[in-house]
Amino acid sequence: MHVVRYSQAFIPTLKEAPADAQVASHKLLVRAGFIRQLGAGIYDYLPLAKRSLAKIEAIVREEMDAIGGQEFFLPALHPAEIWKESGRWEVMGDNMFRLKDRKGGDYGLGMTHEEIFTDIARGELRSYRQLPQVWYQIQTKFRDEPRPKSGLLRVRQFTMKDAYSFDVDRAGLDLRYEDQRRAYEKIFTRCGLDFVAVQAHSGSMGGSESSEFMVKTEAGEDLVAACPRCRYAANTETATSRGPVAAARQGTRKDRPEKFPTPGVRTIDDLAAAPYRRPAEQQLKTLVFVADEKPVIAVLRGDDDLHEPKLQSATGATTIRPAHPEEIKALLGALPGSLGAVGVTGTKVLLDEALRGLEGMVTGANEDGFHLEGVSVPRDLGHGTFASLRTVKAGEGCPRCDGTLDVFQALEVGHIFKLGTKYSESLKATVLDKDGKQVPIVMGCYGIGVERILAAAIELHHDDNGIVWPLSIAPFQATVLTLGPEPELKAAAEEIVGALAKAGVDVLFDDRDERAGVKFKDADLVGVPIRIAVGKKGLANGQVEWKLRAGGGVELVPLGEVARKVADKVRSAA
Structure with missing residues (x-):
């Protein structure tokens, strides 16, 4: 319980949002006096933000402790050597902040702590009898985000709960992963978030399986494909479907591909337009990438878009990038x-699954200004390997049932990974199993963005x-204000505040010498869930005004009952 008097509080509200604020959470966190910007992607957390973040962290701790988690606090400053051991010093590239100490030693600011926790494990864990272990921390992380924006949604310094599990085998990892999944559902539910768990791409974290916890909001930068019928859901990085809505427009079958001139054609749309009139669904789109410094060719239907994480998964590469024009010219002889990909040898060719069996297609001839028609995928691209490469689109069939997929923007608030032995093998973290055999520890990793919960709650509410804060993470659960300067109103308000504090309620007491309208506006802007207003008319009848921020009209409540009513409401939302 905590009482703060508005007249003594630092709550610098603003009438206008910053000009660069695009999403609701950024606008309102600044306007309501929660944050201020220090630099690009770097924010000061003011007292209101600290109160809400502390409540989020308390919920996270309760649920982590409930599944056997043990809390650590590890350094944010890491020697380069430990990251070089795992191989991620190079993989992280420009995303990691790097610096040198006065002796010239290389260091990085931690983006995550797999290496550091694994280092502890390899130094202290010797036998399967010491397993399982579940370790976690709530700590500051750093990422040299190239395009910081959207307030707390894309930043360069942030707070993360990262947890790590250590088991002797994969059966143990499966149990720990399920424990974390259930704990995450409880955490996000308690924080007032409407979320969905989706299949996801593991990216630079590695591992065999991962799930993201996503909040549906236009402020999100991820795309999720979901089926409302069977509840299938996946990030478009991994999502599949029963195929494109429109069938491919196959052209005339030919005994062999035939070359024809296409001067000036540079795009799919160019070839679809007059005078060529080859619709996008009849074209083969050929893209060249470099995966772990080796070229790879991806082929899709002309009306489909490549999803790079799917290509990365298909290649098994640690890093992937589009090839430069000069690299493409050297490889294929054209721009x-x-x-x-017809006739290409010595280079890995990946074909999207939607191309299976297609005939009469059109593709580039690997000669500037020329294309091939009558291409048969089975005949002319038989040297390729099929993989899921395309981005799923709304309206396509669900891969699990006969429903159709909805595709929507979503914000990631948590991510869980089955790391397996990726880090224990590279860092040589082993234990003796029941048979006395030295085996690598089987690991999982589980992250939650604390500020992302804060911002996601505002995007939703x-x-x-x-x-409109959920009660569980609001900086204050109730605000008490007077509707005039009369001493009896202030005395009644003081009485209510004291009763609320005794009942364990966090209270913002608006004792300012301001008009009622100003107090109402500030209470709404800050988002305090319960508003208690003391006015002359109501008090004459022994009553005060009660209003919920989330909706509903003003209700008159007996002065002696208001503290109990607020406390009951707070308990019911816990």
Whole structure:
């Protein structure tokens, strides 16, 4: 319980949002006096933000402790050597902040702590009898984000709960992963988030399986494909479907591909337009990438888009990037716009699953200004390997049932990974199993973005007047204010505040010498869930005004009952 008097509090509210603020959470966190920007992607957390973040962290701790988690606090400053051991010093590239000490030693600011926790494990764990272990921390992380934006949604310094599990085998990892999944569901539910768990790409973290916990919001930068019928859900990085909505427009079958001139054609749309009139669904799109410094060719239907994480998964590469024009020219003899995989040897060719069996297709001839028609995928691209490469689109069939997929923007608030032995093998973290055999520890990793919960809650819960906090993470659960300067109103308000504090309620007491309208507007902007207003008319009848920020009208409540009513409401939302 905690009482703060508004007249003594630092709550610097603003009438206008910053000009660069695009999403609701950024606008309202600044306007309501929660944060201020220090630099690009770097924010000061003011007292209101600290109160809400502390409540989020308390919920996280309770649920982590409930599944046997033990809390650590590890350094944010890491020697380069430990990251070089795992191989990620190079993999992280420009995303990691790097610096040198006065002796010239290389260091990085931690983006995550797999290496550091594994280092502890390899130094202290010797036998299967010491397993399982579940370790976690709530700590500051750093990422040299190239395009910081959207307030706390894309930043360079942030707080993460990262947990790590250590088991002797994969059966143990499966149990720990399920424990974390259930704990995450409880955490996000308690924080007032409407979320979905989706299949995801593991990226630079590695591992065999991962799930993201996503909040549906237009402020999100991820795309999720979900089926409302069977509840299938996956990030578009891994999502599949029963195929494109429109069938491919196959052209005339030919005994062999035939070359025809296409001067000036550089894009799919160019070839679809007059005078060529080869629709995008009849074209083969050929893209060249470099995966772990080796070229790879991806081929899709002309009307489909490549999803790079799917290509990365298909190649098994640690790093992947689009090839440069000069690299493409050296490999295929032509520039983008005239590329194809027919007759290509010595280079890995991946074909999207949607291309199976297609005939009469058009592709580049690997000669600038020329294309091939009558291409048969089975006949002419038989040297390729099929893989899921395309981005799933709304309206396509669900891969699990006969429903159709919805595709929507979503914000990631948590991610869990089955790391397996990726880090224990590279860092040589082993234990003796029951048979006395030295085996690598089997690991899992589980992350939650603390500020992302804060921002996601605002994206989901706000209106034109300000934030509408869930009771569980609001900086204050109730606000008490007076509707005039009369001493009896202030005395009654003091009585209510004292009763609320005794009942364990966090209270913002608006004792300012301001008009009632100003107090109402600030209470709505800050988003305090319960508003208690003391006015002359109501008090004459022994009553005060009660209003929920989340909706509903003003209700008159007996002065002696208001503290119990607030406390009951707070308990019911816990």
